[in-house]
Amino acid sequence: MKQEISALMDGELFEDDAGKVLDQLKRDSTTRKNWAAYHLIGDVLRQPDHIHSDLSAKIRERMRDEPALLVPRSNMANQKMRMFALSAVASLSAVGVVVWMSLQISPELAPQAAMHAANTQIQPSSENYLIAHEEFSPSTDMNGSASYIRTVSYGSDEAAPKKTPSEKQAK
Amino acid sequence: MKLRIALCGALLIVANAYAEERSSGLDWLEVAAFAGHQTDYSGVFVYQYGNHVETSNIVHINDAGGEYEKLESLDGPKREIIRHDGQVWSYINHQMVQIDSQQGHSRFPFLLPEQLSALNTNYQAKLLGQERVAGYNAQVILFQPKDNLRYTHKVWVHTDSGLLLKASVLGDKNQVAEQYAFTQLQIGGKIDRSWGGRCDLVDVHGKDSSNPPKSVKGITPTNSGWVADMLPVGFKKTMEILRSMHGKDAPVVQIVYSDGLSAISIFVEPNDGDEDDVDGLSSRGAVNLYHKVLNQYLITVVGEVPPHTVMQVVDSVRYNGK
C-alpha cells in the first residue's frame, strides 16, 4: 500500500487503483500519516527554508464545526469531458463575437491605421508627458516602475527635466 | 422541440463557462496587481520594442516604512528611477529630481472594482495555459480587445506568488509592440537592501546636498471644459487635474481616461509658439503620442493605444467651457 501511495501522489497510478488507494486513505490513519510524511519530505527538498510546524491538527480542529458538503453531482469538480466538449463550441462563438465587433468599427479608420505605423520616436523633449501619463495608467499598477523604463529610455540624458525651454533637436 | 431545449441548455452552459474563464482571467490580474506591490523581489528585466532592447535592474521592498522601488538601467548612461509610495524620483545627470507625486494615492486597492468591470466590458480574457519564465512557472492570460482601437495584452503571472513575470503588448497581426520580461528574479527571501529602501534614498540625498530633490508643486482637481468626443467605447474619465510639469512655466491640464488595461491622457496647455515644430505622431513601444496646436493651445495625447486611436482622440478634442 505504501508504494501505491507514493505512486499516487506522483500522479502515476491508473484510475481504478487510485480509487482503491483513496478509499484506503479514508479508512486508515497510518496510511494518511504516510501520505503526510511523503509530502513533507517533498516540501523539505523543494523549500527547506519554509518548513513550518504542522497545521493540519489545528485545521482539523476548526473543521469540526464545518458541515460536511453535499454538492449536487452536476456541480462537481470532475466535469472534464463536458468542459472539453463545450470548449469547442465556446471558441466558435468567440469567433462570432470578434467578427461582429470588427463590423462596428467605423470603416475610415482602417486605411489610416495602415498609413500611420508611427516610425518617429518620441522626442526627449516630450518625455515629461510620458512620465505624467504613466503615473495614472493601469499599466503602472501592473508593471510597477517597469513602466517608467519607457521614460528613462533612449536619449534620456537630455530628458532630465530642465528649466531652459526645449533644447530643440535638430530636425 | 427536444433539440431546441438541448440547444438552449448548451448555450447557457457555454455562456457560463465563458463567464467563468473571463472572471478567472481577471482574478489573475487582480492577484498580479496586488502581488506586484506586496512582494519583495529583485531581478533583472528586459524591455524591448522594435529593435531596442534595454536591460534594467529592479528591487522592490515593501515593509513597515512603505513601498520602495528602485530601477536602474544597466545599458548606456546610468539612469535611475526611485519610487517611495506615491512619489517618484529620477536620478539623471547626477541630479535627483522628483518627477511625480501621487498625493493621496492609496496603496490599496491597486485595481479598482470599476477598473475591473471596465476591463471585462472591453476585453475578452483567455487563459492560455502555463509556461516557464525566468525559471518560474507562469499562467499565461490573453486580453483580447473587442475592437481595433486598442492593443492585445498578454501577461505571464507567476502561479505561486502572483508576480507579473512577463507582459507583451501586441499590435495588429499580433506583432509585439513592446515587451517586459524578467530574465532573472529572486522572490522574497533576503533582498539586498544596499540596492533599495530608505537608506539608499537618504544616501543619494546626502551626496547631492547641493541639489536637493525638486518637488512637484502640486496637483489640483479641475473642470477645465476641455472634452474629447471620439474616445473609443469604454474609456472612462478617471481624473481631470491641473498640474505643474517640469520644463513648463504654466500649469497644464491633464485628463486621463482608462478602459481598465490602458489609459489615454490628454494634455492641454497654452502654446508658447515655441513648439510648432512638434506637430505629429511619435511612439515608444506601445505608447503613442500626438501633438497638435489648436488655436492658442498645444494639445498632446498620450496612450498605450494604437496610433490611429491617439489621432482619432486628438482630432476630437475641443473646448466646451464657458
Place this chain on the structure above:
Amino acid sequence: MAERDVDQQLVERVQRGDKQAFDLLVSKYQRKLGRLISRFVRDPAEAEDVTQDAFIKAYRALPGFRGESAFYTWLYRIGINTAKNYLLANKRRAPTSTPFDTDDAESFEEASLLREVSTPENELMSKQVVDVVQASLQQLPEDLRSALTLREIEGLSYEEIASVMNCPVGTVRSRIFRAREAVAENLRPLLETSKGKRW
C-alpha cells in the same frame, strides 16, 4: 491518472461529504500555501494563522469549485485574497502597532494561540525535520537519491526519469518509493514524539 487528477478526485470526495479527504489536501498543500502567504504576511505566526484561515475559506468555497482550473491555482488565489484581506483589516485597525497588544479578551486569546505556533520549540522541530530529511537523503544509495531528486526537485515524470536513469518505469516507481520510505523511517520518531503538536 495525472497529479492534477488526484487533486480532483480528492476535491470530489470532499464535495461528497468526505471531510477526511480535505485533510489530505491540507497535508499536501499547507507548506506551499504557507510559503505563498508568508510573502505577503511577514510575521511567521501571523502567516500560519492566515494559512489556516485560507484553508477554512477554501473548504467553504469548495461547493463552487468545478475544476475549471487546477485545484492548487484555485487554492492559491484564495490564499492571496485571504492575505490581502488580512493586511487590509490590520491596516485599518492598527496601522503601526502590532495587532496583538490590545487588552481586549478576543485578541489576547488570538495572540496566545499564535505564540504557541512560533515557540522556539516548534522552530527547533522544523529545523530538526529539515536536518533529518537532508541527512537521510545523503545516506541513500545513489540510484534512490537520484530518482527522488529528479521527481521532487526537477518534477520529472516516471517515464522521463526512466529515460534519464536508463531503467524500466517499474524500477523508477520502486526506487522513489524506497527512497521516500527510508527518509520517512528516520523522520517517524520525530513526528511521533511531537504527537501533541502533530506533524
